[in-house]
Amino acid sequence: MHSANDDFLIEIFLADLKSEDKFIRELAITQLYHHIGAHRVREVLSEAADGESDPFLKNMIGSLLAMTSAPDLPEDKPTASSIDKNALLLRWRNHELGIKEMLQSISLLPSEQHISTIMELISDESELSRLLPMFSPPGELVRKPEIIATLAEKLYASDYIFVIRLISFLSEHSRNHLVKALPALLKHQNFMVRAEAIRFLFKISKQHALRLLEELIFADEASRRSASTFLLLFPFEDVQHIVLSLIDSGALQDVFLSKLLTHLVANNPDADFFKRLTISEVLRKDEIPEIEQLRREAAEALQLAGIIDRNIEEFCRSTRERVAAYIKERAGVNIVLEQDAAEKEKVAAPLPQKKAAKPQPEKQQSLPIEKESPAPAAIATEPTKGSEKPDSAAEKADSASENAETITEKVETKPAEPILENADTRKLREILAQESLSQNDRVVLRKLLMSGGTVDTNDLVLQILARFKPSDSQAIKWLEDSLEKLPPKGSLLAIKLLAELNPARIIPHLPVLCVNENEMIATQxxxxxxxxxxxxxxxxxxxxxxxxxxxxxxxxxxxxxxxxIDVAREILIKTFQTTSRTSLIKFFAPVFIISPDHMTLYELELLAAESRGSKHELISEITCELKEVLGVTVTKGNEESGTANIIGAGIHVKWEEFKQSLEKIRYISKNQQFIDTLTGFAEKHVLKALLLTFALFAYTFWPDSSISVPDTSTSEIEQTFSVNQKIPELKVGENRIFKLESYDPINRSWKATGLDGQFYRLKLPVPGDFSAGFKGDFKILYFTVTKLGYPVVTCELVAKLK
Structure with missing residues (x-):
């Protein structure tokens, strides 16, 4: 797997060398440090050095190539008698010798001059790339404690390639020097130096390393791609939560990150990771549709590894159901699994069999996605329960046998049920069976939408709207009015239709629908x-x-x-900080357990340290549970264990002091987030701000050249608004003759005159062949008067007059 990862990374970084962005090229060059041994990498770097215009990047490439270059040896090898310390240093400064030849020559000096010569050579050297070959492999002289101490002083040098290589060298030969400089290296201005320091930190404090790695990935959008490649350098079981955070942030929509994550998932079969991936799909599949394909890749990896031996499709389906049950058990929330595709297919299918079926009013409340049974026993299920939870065949049979007498009574006491099949119902069934809506069908549908209807007609109207999706105002208004009147499944379909046809009209209803007692409606x-x-x-x-x-x-x-998870974390941490209600903290703690990550663990540890009493005990308990989920070792003597680990690594520092220095390091600071928000707002609205500033400046300093007007008391000025027109007396249901004058497209109404000579605003919901000058006999359906006394009449045409 290591070889596959190397090949994958090399292709990525070599492609980034051709980027037009200087920052991307710099990241690629520093990342290629780990692969400089490959012959193809050296060839491409040599070509890139010739075409690189930036002097800084050109020097970085030169430093990389210097790690493997072998300068020509001098023809005459010096002898011990002819070697002089000052002469050697002079030849080194004149670039006559390479570092390996220099070390060979120093070894011929008297032993007491070895260390002092190398220390002077390192201290005086400004072109640190010349020293890189001394690390591969390091000789005995280079591993001397005095030489290592001198090299450690170069950890703060400006040559990033040298610093990265030096960190790797010190992590193997002198961890004490590296640990002392680690807090500063973790805050280094160069991205790759910070990343290399995190790699070392992982060996001594996995928890802090993973937290900083996650912050490093999410701190900067520009470096996210390059930072994400570091996931390949750590054990997958330790970084899988960072992978899930990347997926949660929408990384699958980025082509590069999608390939990287797919590579990680396909090459690391892990059952725990598959469970977490399934949780993300259940909770956020509608926002991250690409997660379904990634989960299939994870399932195939499990199958190839022999962890599962089931059909992949069946395994994916069953695990979704089990994860939904797990969320309900852990958080007490029923996340309803959507079957959108199946619903659309069944809703769109015509139902011609209903013409011959016996009318069943109790089943009319159900959605068309449910199969209806023509047997009378099907009526035995109660309408409300049946609409909320579909019963199995066995339950229906038991229910039918238990309520046989009730069925008989219902059938005997309702002999006139076929009367419900009135003209409207028959017409709606005919419309539902058609392939498309004709103009006459639309007129009939609009009338029924305006007049309201029974339970039977409402169910049929909902099926017609779901199938043909008319977007006229009457359909939208009917859906709005029916959101809370229909049965639960009918309301759920109405919500989806309204959101699809006109999302702006559903938004005002959402705060109320979110707290609906029905979990399906609330979740949707x-x-x-x-x-x-x-x-x-x-x-x-x-x-x-x-x-x-x-x-x-x-x-x-x-x-x-x-x-x-980052949005949920911010909301809950702020709430936990200010509340003293332990019941609230306990109720919302499952959010962190179901979607765990190391940044949440860090925030909870800080919050636990600040809390007291029962609140401290509860947050500490949640923190311990989160550590178990993340795989972080939890022991009673946590501090002593940390000290033992760091001493066992050959490092002699106090763990408490070292841990405190690490906890102060943040790559995503709240102040920076606030500054970024203000900067983004200013960039977005800079033009508006300039215009407003100019307007205020002009208003304040523009010379006043207006003509003075005598002051008039406000008591002398009176404005009176009144309507002299007499409000006509109109009654709903009567006929009136109107002549159409002009059409108002904004209000969708006609300006018309009546026989009394007054003006009216006519609203004609049923479309017809109307034009200016049209005269007809209209039936008044609804009548209202505006605040200014303007009559508005909703009516339909009875007859056209000449």
């Missing part, structure tokens, strides 16, 4: 809230957290589980 409303108005959802979550209602907390928990 939260998904739509997140999709169409994320800022509004975050504000609503904070509002729910301040309430004491269980339903509000449950909705907040469902929403937080479906958000990105």
């Amino acid at each position: 409303a939260i998904r739509l809230f997140r999709k169409h108005n994320l800022k509004g959802l975050l504000k609503q979550i904070n509002s729910w957290l301040q309430e004491d209602r269980e339903r509000s907390w449950k909705s907040a928990l469902t929403a937080l589980l479906q958000l990105k």
Whole structure:
């Protein structure tokens, strides 16, 4: 696997060498340090050095090539009698000798001059790339404690390639010097130096290393691709939570990161990782559709490794169901698994068999995705329960046998049920069986939408809207009015249709729908809230957290589980910091356990240290559980264990002091986030800000050249608005004759005159062949008057007049 990773990385970095972005090229050059031994890498670097225009990057490439270059040996090898320390140093400064030849010559000097000569050579050298070959492999002289101490002083040099190589050298031969400089190296201005320091930190403090690695990846969008490649250098079981955080942040939509993550998943079969991946799919598949294919890759890796021997399709389906059950058990929230594709196919299918089937009013409340049984026993299931949870065949049979007498009574007491098959119902069934809506069908549908209907017609209307999806105003208004009137499954379909046809009209209803007692409706409303108005959802979550209602907390928990973990973490940590209610902390703790990461662990540890009493005990308990999920070792003597580990690594520092220095290092600071937000806002609205500043300046300093007007008291000025037109008396259901004058497209109404000579605004919901000058007899359906006394009439045409 190591070889496969190397080949994969080399191709990535060689491609980045051709980037137009200087920062990307710099990252590629420093990353290729780990692969400089490959012949192809050296060839490409040589070509890149010839074409590189930036002097700094050109020197970096030269430093890399110097690691493997072998300068020509002098023809006359010096003898011990002819070697002089000062002469050797002079030849070194004149670039007459390479470092390996220099070391060979120094070995011929008197033994007491070996160390002093090398120390002087290292201290005075400004072109550190010349010293790189001394590390591969390091000779006995280079491994002397005095020489190592002199080299350690160069950890703060400006040659990043040399510093990176020196960190690797010291991690093998002198960890004490490296640990002392580690806090500064972890905050180094160069990205790759920080990354190399994290690699060393992983050997002595895995928890802090993984936390800093995660922050390093997410700190800068520009370096995220290059930083993500470091995941290949760590054991997959330790970095899988960072992989999941990348997926959670939308990395699968980036071509490069998608290939990297697929490579990691396909080459590292892991059952725990597959479970976490399934949790992400269940919670956020609608936002990250690419996760389904990645999960299939993970399942195939498990199959190839012999961990599972089941059909992949069946395995993926069953694990989704089990993970949904796990979330419900762990968090008490039922995340409903959507079957969108199946629903659309079944909703779109015509139902001609209903023409011959006996009318069953109790089953009309169900969605068309459910199969109807023509047997009378099917009526035995209660309408409300049947609409909320589909029963199995065995349950239906038991229910039918237990309520046989009830069925008989229902059938006997309702002999007139076929009367419900009125003209409207028959017409709606005919429309549903057609391939498309004709103009006449649209007129009939609009009338029924305006007049309302029974349970039977509402169910048929919903099926027609789901199949043909008309987007006119009457259909939208009917869906809005029916959101809370229909049965649960009918309301769920109405929510989806309204969000699809006109998302702006569903948004005002979402805060109420999110706290619906039906979990399917609440979950779907939260998904739509997140999709169409994320800022509004975050504000609503904070509002729910301040309430004491269980339903509000449950909705907040469902929403937080479906958000990105960094967003959910920020909301909950702020709430935990300010609240003293341990019941609230305990209720929302499953968010961190279901979606664990090292940054959350770090924040909880800080919060536990700041808390007291029962709050401290609860947060410490959550922290220990999170450590178990993350695979971080938990012992009773945690501090003593950390000290033992670092001493066992041959390092002599106090663990407590070292840990405190690490905890202060953050790559993603809250101040920086605030500054980035202000900077982004300023860049986005800079033009508006300049225009506003110019307007204020002009208003303040522009010379006043207006003509003076005598001051008039406000008491002398009176404005009176009144409507002199008499409001006509109109009654709903009566006929009136109107003549159309002009059409108002904004208000979708006609300006018309009546026989009394007054002007009216006519709204004609049923379309017809209308034009200016049209005169007809209209039936009044609805009548209202504006605040200014302007009559508005909703009517339909009865007859056209000449």
